[in-house]
Structures are given as structure tokens and as C-alpha cells.
Amino acid sequence: MSEKIYTDYFFDEPAYNTHDGGYVPLEAPETVPQPLGIPSLLKPVKETATDTYYEVVAQAGETQILPGAKTKTWGYNASLLGQSIVFEEGKHIHIDLINHLPELTTFHWHGLNVPGPYVDGGCHAPVYPGETKHIDFTVNQPAATLWLHAHPCPSTAEQVWHGLAVPVIVKDKIEAQLPFPRNYGVDDIPLVLQDRKFHEDNQWDYDADYDPDGVQGPTPMINGTVNPYFDVTTQRLRLRILNGANRREWRLHFDNDLPFTQIASDGGILPEPIKFTHLMLTCAERAEIIVDFGQFKPGDEVALYSDDVAIVRFRVHEFEPDNTVLPDHLVDIDSPEVTADAPVHHVVMSGMDEEVMMDDKKFGMQRIDAKQELGHVEYWDVTNTNEMHGGMVHPYHMHGTQFLVVSRNGHEPYPNERGFKDTVGVNPGETVRLKVWFDYAGVFMYHCHIIEHEDGGMMAQLEVVDSKHPQTYKLMDHHTLMKAFAEERGIPVEKLRLAGMSSYEKMNMEM
Numbered sequence: 001m002s003e004k005i006y007t008d009y010f011f012d013e014p015a016y017n018t019h020d021g022g023y024v025p026l027e028a029p030e031t032v033p034q035p036l037g038i039p040s041l042l043k044p045v046k047e048t049a050t051d052t053y054y055e056v057v058a059q060a061g062e063t064q065i066l067p068g069a070k071t072k073t074w075g076y077n078a079s080l081l082g083q084s085i086v087f088e089e090g091k092h093i094h095i096d097l098i099n100h101l102p103e104l105t106t107f108h109w110h111g112l113n114v115p116g117p118y119v120d121g122g123c124h125a126p127v128y129p130g131e132t133k134h135i136d137f138t139v140n141q142p143a144a145t146l147w148l149h150a151h152p153c154p155s156t157a158e159q160v161w162h163g164l165a166v167p168v169i170v171k172d173k174i175e176a177q178l179p180f181p182r183n184y185g186v187d188d189i190p191l192v193l194q195d196r197k198f199h200e201d202n203q204w205d206y207d208a209d210y211d212p213d214g215v216q217g218p219t220p221m222i223n224g225t226v227n228p229y230f231d232v233t234t235q236r237l238r239l240r241i242l243n244g245a246n247r248r249e250w251r252l253h254f255d256n257d258l259p260f261t262q263i264a265s266d267g268g269i270l271p272e273p274i275k276f277t278h279l280m281l282t283c284a285e286r287a288e289i290i291v292d293f294g295q296f297k298p299g300d301e302v303a304l305y306s307d308d309v310a311i312v313r314f315r316v317h318e319f320e321p322d323n324t325v326l327p328d329h330l331v332d333i334d335s336p337e338v339t340a341d342a343p344v345h346h347v348v349m350s351g352m353d354e355e356v357m358m359d360d361k362k363f364g365m366q367r368i369d370a371k372q373e374l375g376h377v378e379y380w381d382v383t384n385t386n387e388m389h390g391g392m393v394h395p396y397h398m399h400g401t402q403f404l405v406v407s408r409n410g411h412e413p414y415p416n417e418r419g420f421k422d423t424v425g426v427n428p429g430e431t432v433r434l435k436v437w438f439d440y441a442g443v444f445m446y447h448c449h450i451i452e453h454e455d456g457g458m459m460a461q462l463e464v465v466d467s468k469h470p471q472t473y474k475l476m477d478h479h480t481l482m483k484a485f486a487e488e489r490g491i492p493v494e495k496l497r498l499a500g501m502s503s504y505e506k507m508n509m510e511m
């Protein structure tokens with residue numbers, strides 16, 4: 001492994017979302033430390049040599065997060081966040097998507113290469129209360145940390161805020177050969193980073209906290225735990241970090257700038273491990289890191305911070321010495337040739353607050369904004385036209401693909417962007433060039449992953465066309481979904497308030 005240790009966040013400090021007027025800084029919780037919650041692993045309902053069957057239930061419940069009253073929360077197969085789901089590469093997966101919530105939802109597999117728009121689970125795949133829908137697909141991508149979250153437009157932000165987000169772990173034979181910790185819950189743990197404001201009786205109040213630039217809270221909540229600690233019983237610890245916040249960027253570093261090693265990005269293992277003291281994750285991005293506690297002794301405590309607030313405390317216990325050295329090279333990543341004569345796609349993310357748009361339009365569910373032939377490899381140039389001072393980094397996400405980052409304003413991408421990604425932070429004034437291809441046909445969304453920005457219209461969709469087997473898709477529309485939300489809430493549609501609606505109204509734009 002190269003001995004270079006990166007000590008900066010790469011991103012432009014003037015563009016951090018801390019500079020926005022509505023920014024809510026994190027505050028250190030004053031409640032008693034709690035053991036970090038580790039989502040249990042969802043058990044398959046059936047398994048054969050080739051097929052795995054799951055039931056994923058979206059449900060409402062109550063969770064003891066703070067002392068006193070329980071908080072009303074949502075989750076997958078649990079009251080908050082959920083049970084982590086494991087997929088093995090090559091297996092055929094069958095999932096019953098079951099909605100026990102009082103309102104419609106969708107089940108979006110963020111980062112999974114599957115057909116769109118129904119298996120992918122974006123806005124065109126609603127599951128209504130009491131309904132079960134079935135999907136099946138073959139896992140066709142390398143080992144990675146992905147996630148499942150709700151995506152019913154324009155209420156994605158509120159449903160994720162209620163708790164509908166859970167890690168999805170893909171395993172394969174290549175990752176299994178690498179000298180990584182992989183004992184789930186012991187030396188291999190997910191860290192879902194979120195922030196909330198607790199109102200009266202420990203409840204969340206999405207409407208009260210609403211901000212069109214993204215809802216935040218002052219209290220860090222990690223895997224659904226406030227003020228968590230984790231008992232370290234091995235020298236090396238693998239953290240699968242997911243930025244599951246609606247809007248917050250996390251700027252991560254340990255006590256005394258303890259270096260750590262990133263081994264994977266959104267879509268899988270990096271070609272080579274990269275050493276850091278500081279790492280910034282924009283919304284929906286993932287990083288797998290290995291932390292080496294070899295220099296510590298039992299009783300020591302090492303905190304992980306975002307900015308200056310400790311978000312997890314690692315309590316060091318006895319452990320066996322572990323002198324594993326990571327190889328310099330982890331996996332091969334072949335960058336495919338761009339298809340001859342392929343067009344270059346241009347995407348522009350503009351505005352802030354209610355004015356956010358993509359290519360000067362707000363999202364229209366029935367409008368196809370771009371097309372790409374199945375299997376073709378094409379450049380996508382993604383531009384953020386925000387001003388550097390007072391603008392925001394917009395995390396750009398595409399459904400149904402893992403892409404490669406080619407360049408940032410013509411320069412090399414960051415050193416930890418040499419693996420597959422599905423979400424990339426685009427700085428104000430920057431154009432990021434991506435190399436994009438799809439393994440399956442369908443309609444796929446692409447958008448800013450500040451979730452209130454996507455609900456507010458900074459989103460578009462493309463059709464991946466298989467010319468040899470043309471297909472048509474039944475696309476949803478905002479009106480149908482909003483009518484359903486209103487009925488489920490027992491109110492007339494005129495009275496319905498969902499996160500993204502005010503952004504369309506303020507701009508006099510039709511949903």
C-alpha cells in the first residue's frame with residue numbers, strides 16, 4: 001500500500017453546507033452513552049443453492065432512542081432503520097415487498113444493478129398500505145455496501161426521515177479472499193450516519209424542521225443510537241459507513257488524527273487501499289474503512305468525529321495482535337471503452353432552496369429526459385452551477401448503475417474515486433465527467449441526493465433502451481401518488497402537504 005496519507009477532505013471548504021443560512025450544526029448529546037445499535041441480519045425465508053427468498057416489511061413502530069418517551073419511527077423488519085440484507089453475487093433473489101405502513105411507499109435498491117423502473121423501486125413502483133409486491137433479480141455486481149430506502153415522490157425525504165433506510169451488503173468470492181475483517185457485528189459493522197431534532201416527548205416533527213435545502217437536526221444518530229459507544233475486541237475494525245442523512249455532509253476524523261484506510265467506495269472494493277486522516281461523505285455516499293487500534297491498550301477510548309462533535313466512541317478492550325498487511329492492489333477495475341459516436345450527456349444541477357432544478361426543469365414523472373442504449377458506454381458531464389460562496393455541494397446519484405468518475409473540471413478525480421460509484425459530490429462551479437453504462441433496460445431516475453432537493457425537483461429520468469427488445473413502461477404521475485397520499489391521510493388532496501410540493505408551487509411549476 002502506498003504510504004501516502006491524505007489529510008484533507010478534498011472538497012472546497014467555501015461550498016460546505018455549513019455556510020448556508022439554514023445550517024444546523026451538530027451538538028454533542030448530553031444523554032447517557034448507549035451501546036451502538038447494530039442492525040441484525042435479515043434471515044431469508046427460504047434458501048436453495050441458487051436462490052434466496054426474503055420478505056421485507058416496511059413498518060411503523062416505536063423506538064427507545066432517548067430516555068423517557070419512545071420515538072415514533074419507521075423501519076424495515078424493525079421499528080427503526082431495519083435489518084441489514086445480504087445478497088450473494090450470482091444468486092437469484094426473490095423478495096416480497098410488504099407495506100404495513102399507513103401510507104404508500106416504494107422500496108428503492110440504491111446502488112443495485114437491476115432493471116428499472118419497477119425492480120429498482122423508484123417512484124414508479126408504489127406499494128400501497130396492506131399490499132405485497134414481488135420482485136426478483138439476479139445479483140450481478142461485485143461485493144459492496146449498498147442500501148435500501150423509500151423513494152415515493154415527492155415524499156422520499158419525509159419517509160427516509162421517519163427511518164426507512166437500511167444497509168444492503170453484497171458479497172462475492174473476490175472480496176472473500178481479501179484480508180479484510182468480515183465478522184458482522186464484531187469486527188465488521190455498518191455505521192448509518194443520520195441527524196435528528198427531538199421535539200416534545202422525544203418525537204420527530206418533519207414539518208416543523210422542514211427546509212427546502214434539506215432537513216437537519218442537531219443530534220447525531222448513528223444506527224439509530226444517540227451518543228453511541230462500540231466495544232472494540234479486535235485490532236482491526238471494518239466500518240461500512242453510509243451517509244443516510246437527508247442533507248448533512250459528514251466530515252469524519254478520529255482522535256489525534258488516527259489514520260484509517262478506505263478499502264471500498266459506493267459500488268465496491270477500490271483498486272488500491274487509500275490512507276486518510278479526514279474523509280468527507282456527501283449524502284448517500286458510502287465508504288468502507290479499516291481502522292487499526294494496534295497502538296491502543298485496554299481502557300483507551302478513541303472517538304470518531306464529524307467536524308468537532310464526537311459521533312461514536314470506540315472503547316478498546318483486550319484483543320489478539322493482528323499484523324495483517326493489506327496488499328497494494330486489491331481488485332482489478334476495467335474501464336470500458338466509450339462506445340464509438342456515442343453522444344456526451346450534459347446534466348446541469350442549478351439553484352438552491354425551492355429553486356433547485358435539473359436542466360432548467362423540475363422533475364416530471366411522465367417525462368423521459370434522456371436515452372441511452374443498453375450496453376453502450378457513454379460520458380455524462382454533470383455540472384453544478386451554484387456559486388462557490390453560498391452554494392452547495394450537490395451529491396449526484398444515478399439509479400441502476402455503478403459508474404466510473406473520469407475527471408473533475410478536467411483534472412484527476414479524488415484518489416478514493418477510482419472504484420465504482422453511484423453517487424458523487426459535485427462542487428459549485430464544477431463539472432464532473434462520468435463513464436456510465438447499464439446492464440438492464442428500463443426507466444431510471446438521476447438526481448441530487450440531498451433528499452429535499454430531489455423531492456423539490458432536482459431530478460430527471462432516462463430510458464435505457466434495448467433496441468432489439470423495445471419495451472413500454474407504465475409511468476406514475478405526481479397526481480396519482482398525491483391523491484393516494486391524501487386518501488391514506490383522510491384529507492382532501494388540496495390540504496395535502498408533502499416535502500417537495502412547496503418547491504414546485506413557489507416556482508409556479510406543475511408537478
Ligand SMILES: [Cu+2]
Nearest residue numbers: 394448450453
Ligand atoms: Cu442538491
